[in-house]
Amino acid sequence: MTLFNYEDLHDFHDHMKKILLANTNIEKLPYPIPPLGICLLASCLKGRYEVKVYDGVFDEGRSLVELIRSFCPDYIGFSIRNIDDVVADRTIFYIDRILSDFIRPVQQVSQAPVILGGSGFSVFPWEIMKLTGADYGITGEGEEVFPELLRCLDEGKTVNHLPQVLMKGNGSTGAITHKHYISFDAVPFSEIDHHIDFSPYLQRSVYSIQTKRGCALRCVYCTYPCIEGKRYRVRNPETIAREIEEAMDRLGKTTFEFVDSTFNEPAGHAEEICRAIIRRNIQPRLRTMGINPRNTSHELFNLMMRAGFTQIDVTPDSAAPTIIKNLQKGFTFRDIKRTALLTRMYDLPTMWFFLFGGPGETLETIEQTRSFIGLYINEEDMVLLHAGLRIYPNTPLEKIALKEGVIRPGESLFYPSPYYYSKAVPRKILDKRLKEITDIFHNCIPAAESSPSPEMVQKALHIRKEKGLTEPMFRTLLRIRRDEGRKTKDERREI
Ligand code: B12
Known part of the structure; x- marks a missing residue:
């Protein structure tokens, strides 16, 4: 079964509806991650909707409300990638900031339906639907189901028949089984750099x-x-x-x-x-x-x-x-x-x-x-x-x-x-x-x-520049760590 045909993309309406897709991931370690998932969705929607991608990695939600006010989207999609950092000893829970810096401020200034998706969301969909009060959610991959959900909403049709879709107030806590998988080869290229400013990623990512x-x-x-x-x-x-x-x-x-x-x-x-x-x-x-x-x-x-x-x-x-x-x-x-x-x-x-x-x-x-x-x-x-x-x-x-x-x-x-x-x-x-x-x-x-500490990173950057090193950063950092460890041992011996 194919829900959505990319050939149909050119059959666009006189007045294109507007969609804002927001990346809520602000984690910059081990390095900042470009929002591949929503860039793929934006490429799929191109020609049918006017799509803007808001990348929160560096802006951390600061200019999001302003963007909503100027762009006035008909739909707002949030991508939720990380729930927590999976490190037992220091658990960082990302959802708090996603709520306070992204979703809540947007809900205060816009009536547009809020649609959630992303890998983290797919692991805990019902919990996050309840917590955010979002209108819709899509678990798993979005390339076909998301355009189809939008089409149904545009045409005022029900969405109950769509696989992977959750709705506000449905209240279930059951597991979502993905009944529909796309043929991945039919998906357009993400062209990440067309949708977001890729320059900060060129150096560090x-x-x-x-x-x-x-x-x-x-x-x-x-x-x-x-x-x-x-x-x-x-x-x-x-x-x-x-x-x-x-x-x-x-x-x-x-x-x-x-x-x-x-x-x-x-x-x-x-x-x-x-x-x-x-x-x-x-x-x-x-x-x-x-x-x-x-x-x-x-x-x-x-x-x-x-x-x-x-x-x-x-x-x-x-x-x-x-x-x-x-x-x-x-x-x-x-x-x-x-x-x-x-x-x-x-x-x-x-x-x-x-x-x-x-x-x-x-x-x-x-x-x-x-x-x-x-x-x-x-x-x-x-x-x-x-x-x-x-x-x-x-x-x-x-x-x-x-x-x-x-x-x-x-x-x-x-x-x-x-x-x-x-x-x-x-x-x-x-x-x-x-x-x-x-x-x-x-x-x-x-x-x-x-x-690593910012001092260690600075030192590593200095050494890499001086020696023209192209090895992965972790190797330079490890060498510094090893040498500093030896120094500490020698100092201990001297005492
Ligand atoms: C690759 C990967 C990494 C790589 C990233 C490299 C890179 N260049 O991106 C590395 C190793 C660096 C990494 C690091 C981390 N990761 Co990781 N990672 C993944 C992995 C395997 C794939 C992510 C990916 O790119 N998928 C491909 C894209 C295309 O898919 P997508 O973004 O999910 O988007 C699709 C759908 O989700 C949906 N969708 C997405 N957004 C939206 C929005 C809307 C509105 C809709 C409708 C749909 C939708 O449609 C998209 C297209 O189909 C996932 C597991 C998985 N299989 O998903 C874990 C995963 C995302 N990572 C996870 C975690 C925790 C982390 C770290 C926090 C771990 C750590 N302590 O370091 C860090 C965070 C890094 C950061 N800066 O954010 C968790 C997140 C869940 C959780 N427990 O919180 C996952 C799910 C794995 C897990 N443990 O379950 N990760």
Whole structure:
């Protein structure tokens, strides 16, 4: 079923209605994120509606009311990406500022229907509908359902039949199952820089690109299958390479980031994307957060290096075989070991992520992961250590937590954020053990301390300029951290 046909875009009305799409994400760490989702929606609506994208990342809502007054939109869409920061020790709850600095001020000056969407919204749709008093909400992807919702509202039709749509006052708290998934290849390019001022992102950020939707993995704690669906829908590699080439023509040298849940799944697609980029001879700077240890190979790394990858993230969560199994990661210890060796062999800068305290974690399994980090991970690569697993609705971890009495039936998982910790390692002991690891390995950093001080960033920028370094920032920061650590140890010895 296709709800919306992009060919119809040109059949526009005499008087185009106006839509304002607002990005409510003000988080600037680890770097500011351009609002890819609403830029895609704006590209889909082009020609049918007069669309403006308000980017709140740097403005933080300050000029939003003024914009509403001058633009007078017929509909206002808010994108809600982050709920909280998923760091148990310092939980930042983003929704408060989204309400006070974006949604409430707008509701005070405009009668236009408020429509919500975004990945964070899709995880807790009913809670956020209730809290904001929004008129409509759309869970999951918006390229087809959003234009269709607008069409129904324009024509005064009911919207009850539309998949993924929530309405004010419907009061349900049930899970929304996405019944409708788009064919991702039919979606126009986001052309992010046409919709927002991209200049602040050129220095400190990336141009985001998605190569697929969906996640077929079954990691027990993860929300991705619930947000994007459980089946992969891949884009044509040639189209992706063309999108990068066109953006490079407009923006010059910039870093592109693949924002897929996992870049190298399903097997073979990542390789084809790299080949398509290599064929164009465009040499972009590339990075991705999602390298899964399962399908890594010499061929993949060789192609990634030739295509222009300068940094990757790898998220094994654990290197202890029982925990890998309990978290349903879908790969083995051998896969992680091979991946670590490949990152060293190709000297591809890598950020590693480990997550301690999951079901079945014991002191012994922590030791297995520690020993893996010491033996196999390149000392120049950063290793972020998280403790505690955020419990999300409709995940296997929710069921485990209920069974073990960590949460009660009916308990809200929205706020305050509940975390799961294995009973075999009390929190104090886990924290102590992780502190020992971060003390021994200068490249291991607790998630709560992952933001470097402004002084350290300044120092790193200075060194990079002086030495003409093009390596990822984290490598420069790690070296400073290591040298400062050594200095402190020497000072201690002198005393
Ligand atoms: C890639 C990614 C990252 C990358 C971002 C790189 C980049 N260049 O963008 C990195 C690793 C840096 C990252 C960091 C963080 N992330 Co992240 N990230 C993701 C991921 C996997 C994909 C996001 C994405 O770009 N999707 C592609 C775009 C096209 O989709 P979209 O924006 O969702 O838009 C679509 C729909 O949502 C909808 N839509 C969007 N807006 C609107 C508006 C309206 C009106 C409508 C109708 C529809 C609609 O339509 C769009 C098109 O289909 C999601 C999980 C997921 N699968 O969604 C987590 C996710 C968004 N991240 C999350 C979090 C928490 C974070 C961090 C706070 C973690 C941390 N402590 O550092 C930071 C915040 C960074 C920041 N500055 O905001 C959470 C947010 C939920 C929550 N728990 O709060 C998610 C959902 C993962 C999770 N744990 O569940 N992240």
